[in-house]
Amino acid sequence: MGTGMASILLYFIPFQAKWLYCLSIVLFVLNAIFFCIISALTVLRYCLFPKLWRPTLCDPMVAPFLGTIPIAFATLIEMWVFICVPLWGEWASTVAFAFWVVDAVGAVLLTMYLSFLLMSKSSIRSLEMVTAVQLLPIASTIIASGVGAEVAEVLPSRERATATTLASFVLWGMSMPLAAIVLAIYYQRLAVHKLPAREVIVSCFLPVGPLGFGSYSIMYLGKVTHAIFANNPDPSIAISGKCIQAVTLMLGLIIWGFGLTWLVFALASIYSAALFPFNMGWWGFTFPLGVYAASTILIGNELPSVFFSVLGTVLSAIVILLWVVVSLGTVRGIWKETLFVSPSPIPK
Template sequence: MLTTAPAPATTARRSPALAHLTPNWFAVVMGTGIIAVGAASLPVDLPGRDSIARAFWVLATAALLLLSVAFAAHWVRHREQALGYARNPAMAPFYGALPMAVLTVGAGTAAVGTEIFGPSAIVVGAVLWALGTVAGVAAAVIVPPRMLSGGTPGPVWLMPVVPPMVSATTGAALIPHLPEGQARLAMLIGCYALFAMALTAAIVTMAVVIRHLARTGLPAVQAIPTMWIPLGIIGQSIAAANLLGRVSDTTVSSGAAAGLRAFGVAYGTAMAGVGVLVLGYACLLTARAAGRGLRFSMSWWSFTFPLGACAVGAGALGIATDSVAVQWFSVALLASLLAIWAVVAANTARGVWTRALFVPVP
């Protein structure tokens, strides 16, 4: 529970939406931007793919700009509420959504923006990558102690430790644009370090979460969508391992590059098996929750980014193995994501219009 007092009535009337704007809103940017990234990196050249990528990149960019301004205003005009949410162990994990939103838009800018802005899009993408990476590493270091101070372990605890893995994945696309030699090597090593950091933190976090769930049982019905969050680290790690292996040809010796590509395929294949199991389990739990009265909430955005990460990961693995089946599996995942996004976005728009989503968070 929050310990801060509620806002005065005059403040609530002046800007009730901003008074209760929480960081989990940045999941809207994540879930929208990952469609742009997934469509741009799709290994199968389907009609309309580029148009979809551009459209969702524009939507994600607009959402990021709007939410960034609104969130800054939230901290300026409603500082007590903002501090209360920041100190709340249950809300703390969602601060990982901010850097991932920035990284996702940055990746889309580098992948799609060049068609509109030319080479300058790479520069903008690199700046967003740097900002998102610094913020993501900070979240991975600062937020977990806050969660441990009184939060209840759950899949949302992965949110602050996933950003470095997103940095590793999106950083791979920037390596070929760096000067040859030490600059590319430093970036490659840095991305693998981010990969190891996120994977280690995720394994430790999931061990804590699984132990808690084994003792207390599954989360409440309304929290079941968060069971999709582990798919995010699975998909992103598969993508990172294979994308970094692919670009290593321009950075390290041919022997070392071959070893990194082999690692990506081996890791990706093993983790894909885990991902299929987790995806099936998440679908089963969601179907059961729907039968038990699952209602729409912002947690439904948990369906989007993790599934998009798996689509990107499957695409990268499909290219690395030259597997047509895996490549088409990535298409199926992205198609499913588009349908899910439409449902979640429509409900979110309705909640914004009616202001039903702008309520105090317990």
Template sequence: MIFWVLRWFLYFENAKKDLFHPVISPFYPTIAVALLVIAGGFIIIFHNILLAEIFWVLGSMLMVVFAFLIPFIMFTHENIEISHINPGWYIPPVGLIVIPIAGAFFEPLSTGVYKEIITITNFLGYGAGFFLYIALLAIIVYRLILHSPLPGTIAPTLWINLGPIGAGNIALINIVSKTSFISVKEPFYIFALVFWGFGLWWLVMSIIMTLRYIKRAELNYSMSWWAFIFPLGAYTASTHLISKTLHLEIINILGFGIFWLLFFIWCITFFKTVINIKNIFKG
């Protein structure tokens, strides 16, 4: 985040140009998403509620700003073409959906007005993020069907669709299990399972499409390969959570297989990135 802020001071025109770029601008909220993910890590791994809450508040505030800024730029942009549409546009909705993943843990620990603010923020994040995702899903599928295939350099973004599905299920289960006024939980869990099923279809389709790019030698390394990682990681985590919540062992076994797929892809992407960085310095 420090380097991101420094870029605005040292290279303001370049940062501003990227912010208004129809392909690059949706990636700006990744800064806020990172803060929210760190908040979740402090809760689950380190059990440090104070630091988790600090990162969550910062990430949520920044994400809400981007949730209005990026769509506003897209709505008022005069040069967006169908070729600009890509699954990277899911990132702002994903960021909103991630808010309640950690935020749900703070609701039962809070009181008074602050408790209500946390509750509203969680439901704002999930509600706005989920329905924006549904709207963008229709637009992106329209582009995939009626326009030329995605260029190989951004082909990995096909996997980003697993992000809102995986994060969405984790957020939903956390909200339902932690929010005090929700007493009937089973219908929400059933929806999470249905949503997870759509994610499994998209995972298989993403694998098939990626193999097609590999077969045609169109999947040369680029930084977009990291689009394989976070979405698949979110879906893997949601698979484990659903299996644990609904006591479905077969889903847990399937999730274990998806985890090894994630580990395999992460290793390849990591080593490719290291090699690319070394080549840049050598050059």
């Protein structure tokens, strides 16, 4: 997720240069390799230890991390749309559409199943046990809606583009209000039981993710809707496209502002925790802040606004620097064999 977001930001930065484009391609390829290797290892893990699958699916504290799979896949689809479709043409857009369908179906199934799992299983019985990790499966559907808008923009068939855009609006409606509900519960948990332990304090950044991409998704959907309706011979439909774009931009700005509130909370939480140990949770710095940076850049493009464009560029630079720091820490942890811990015991 973090590597994919870094590649997207390098491509998306308003103040472009050739070396940034080349670096974004390098990270895209690197991310594809990472995704294939980790997916293969995950499949191998559950093939060698099939009894792990059920405990993983039924544990409300572990199962939400499955939402990272469609999110990571979505970053690959985005870069495929940005890099491969312009180079390879119509067949590449068809492949992007097929990939998006798989990603969207997987994201919706995880969102519905894991959200119901939180209600039906007895292992979480107090407010104190609710964590920001519960947002991960919901975020996967929000991200699928934004990626759907990007895919619709490059589809040659107007009918398919319209259907993809409508489906993406539905995906956004299924997930964004649900994320707001979970955020309200999580805020109550923080107010009553205070901040998480120092070891997992980075999780305070997770609420920025669905808000950042929720803002990005709805604005991109408005942009694509306007593009689809603009050439319609019926002037009323063309005007409705402009109205939808204006409404979605306003809604995106409001969600961006709400995300800013949670970003301040996250920064204050990190500051209050002082020094805390490096672990895999540090990757939680990269993706939430990355999608917030992407949303900021899109606002700068749509208004247009130099302020948002510069702010988005600054945030993107911070994300890329964080990616470098966390990547080096990960390599060091792998080398010293101190980083990875099995999330669930192997049943006997």
